[in-house]
Amino acid sequence: MAIDVAHYEGREQAFVKHTFLDKYLPALIGKVCSRYDEFVYVDGFAGPWKSAAGENFDDTSFGIALNHMTSQRLLYLSRGRNVRMRAFLVEKDPSSFAQLQRAVALYPKIEITPLNGKMEDHVAAIVASIPQESFSFTLIDPKGFPAIGSMMPLLQRQNAEALVNFMFDFANRFGGTDLIPALEEWLSTSAPDDWRKRIKAVSGEQRERLYEELAVQALRQTSGYVYAPVITVDKVLHNRPLYKLIFLTRHSEGLKVFRDSERSxxxxxxxxxxxxxxxKREACTLMGDLFADGFDAVPNDRSTQVIRRSEEEASRRLQAMLTTANSGFCKWKECWPPILEELSVTHSWLGRHVNDRRKAGQISAPAWPSERTQIPRDEQQLRWNG
Known part of the structure; x- marks a missing residue:
C-alpha cells in the first residue's frame, strides 16, 4: 500500500510518521511471521484523527497496519502457513470510536478487537489475551502524554517491539511546572531527584538532547529493551522539533529494519x-520559485542534514572501531549495531561504505566472497590498514 501525501495537507507530521510505519510494518511482519504463528498489533490511541482518506482509513496508523497485516497473511497462506493476525484498537472519544467500529468490517482477515475508553484501563486485559509465544507491536501515540507506567506490561513482553511518541514540544514548554503529571511520572523514572534542575540549566539543542535522553532512559530501564533509537519529527514551517518517536527493540535485526524505515x-x-x-514563501512574497534552490530546499532541511552528519560520523566511528580492535580484526556483526544504534545510517549504506574502503585498500577483509558482494556477511573479519 502506498500512502497518498494529498491526504496530509495541514498534518504533514503525520505523513512523516505514517511513511515510517508504511515501510517498517511489512518488513517487521515479514520477518517475525516466518518464526511466529501469531502477530498482534496494539494501537493504544487509534483515532481516527482528521482522516481525509474516507472510509478506507488509508491515512491512519491502524489503517496502514491492518492493510499490511492482511497482505502478509495472504502471502503466508499462499506458502502454506496460516499465521494468525490480531489487532487491539483503543480509542476513548465516542465519535472516533464509532468510526473505528465501522473500520472492522473492512478487514475480515484480521481478528480486530475495538475497545472504547482509556488505554490505561485496557492494558491488563490486552496483555492477558496475548499468548507468550506470540509477537506484538505496540503503538503509543497520544495527543499528549500517556500514563507511561501503566503501559509497561505491554512494553515488557519479551517477543515485542514498540513505537512511543514523546511530545517534545509540550515537554519543552511545560516541563517542570507540574502542569503535566504524566510527564512528571515519565521523566522521574530515569532521574527522580534532579531532572528539573538539569533541564532548567540548559537550552536549545542541549535541552532537546537532554529531554530525549531522559525519555529514552526511562523506557529502556523499565521495559528492558536493548536498543531505543529516535526519529525527530519537526514542525512544518519552523526548524524545531514537534515530537520524538522512540523505537524499542531487543534485537539488532529490529534496529536494521528501523534505520531503513527511518530513512524513508x-x-x-x-x-x-x-x-x-x-x-508559504510564495504566498507571502508572490515571488514563485525564485529561491526554490535556496535556504528551504531539500538539501538544507534538518532531516537531510541529520543524514549527512550521521554518515560522516559513522565513517569516523567505523575507522576508530577497527583501529582499536583488540585482536586487530573486528567482525562485521560486532561493528554495525553500535553505529546504527546512535546514528541515522542504514545497514546497507554502512556495508557499502566498508566495501568502498576495502576497494580503496583502507580496510582488509580476508576471504571476501567475491567482487559482486556489496555488504559484508556477519562473520566477515575487518581490519583498518591505516
Whole structure:
C-alpha cells in the first residue's frame, strides 16, 4: 500500500510518521511471521484523527497496519502457513470510536478487537489475551502524554517491539511546572531527584538532547529493551522539533529494519517541509520559485542534514572501531549495531561504505566472497590498514 501525501495537507507530521510505519510494518511482519504463528498489533490511541482518506482509513496508523497485516497473511497462506493476525484498537472519544467500529468490517482477515475508553484501563486485559509465544507491536501515540507506567506490561513482553511518541514540544514548554503529571511520572523514572534542575540549566539543542535522553532512559530501564533509537519529527514551517518517536527493540535485526524505515521517513520529512516552506514563501512574497534552490530546499532541511552528519560520523566511528580492535580484526556483526544504534545510517549504506574502503585498500577483509558482494556477511573479519 502506498500512502497518498494529498491526504496530509495541514498534518504533514503525520505523513512523516505514517511513511515510517508504511515501510517498517511489512518488513517487521515479514520477518517475525516466518518464526511466529501469531502477530498482534496494539494501537493504544487509534483515532481516527482528521482522516481525509474516507472510509478506507488509508491515512491512519491502524489503517496502514491492518492493510499490511492482511497482505502478509495472504502471502503466508499462499506458502502454506496460516499465521494468525490480531489487532487491539483503543480509542476513548465516542465519535472516533464509532468510526473505528465501522473500520472492522473492512478487514475480515484480521481478528480486530475495538475497545472504547482509556488505554490505561485496557492494558491488563490486552496483555492477558496475548499468548507468550506470540509477537506484538505496540503503538503509543497520544495527543499528549500517556500514563507511561501503566503501559509497561505491554512494553515488557519479551517477543515485542514498540513505537512511543514523546511530545517534545509540550515537554519543552511545560516541563517542570507540574502542569503535566504524566510527564512528571515519565521523566522521574530515569532521574527522580534532579531532572528539573538539569533541564532548567540548559537550552536549545542541549535541552532537546537532554529531554530525549531522559525519555529514552526511562523506557529502556523499565521495559528492558536493548536498543531505543529516535526519529525527530519537526514542525512544518519552523526548524524545531514537534515530537520524538522512540523505537524499542531487543534485537539488532529490529534496529536494521528501523534505520531503513527511518530513512524513508526523513526523506519524506525533508520533501514535505521544503514544499510547505516554498508554498508559504510564495504566498507571502508572490515571488514563485525564485529561491526554490535556496535556504528551504531539500538539501538544507534538518532531516537531510541529520543524514549527512550521521554518515560522516559513522565513517569516523567505523575507522576508530577497527583501529582499536583488540585482536586487530573486528567482525562485521560486532561493528554495525553500535553505529546504527546512535546514528541515522542504514545497514546497507554502512556495508557499502566498508566495501568502498576495502576497494580503496583502507580496510582488509580476508576471504571476501567475491567482487559482486556489496555488504559484508556477519562473520566477515575487518581490519583498518591505516
Amino acid at each position: 521517513a526523513l526523506d519524506a520529512q525533508a520533501i514535505t517541509r521544503s514544499a510547505s516552506k516554498a508554498k
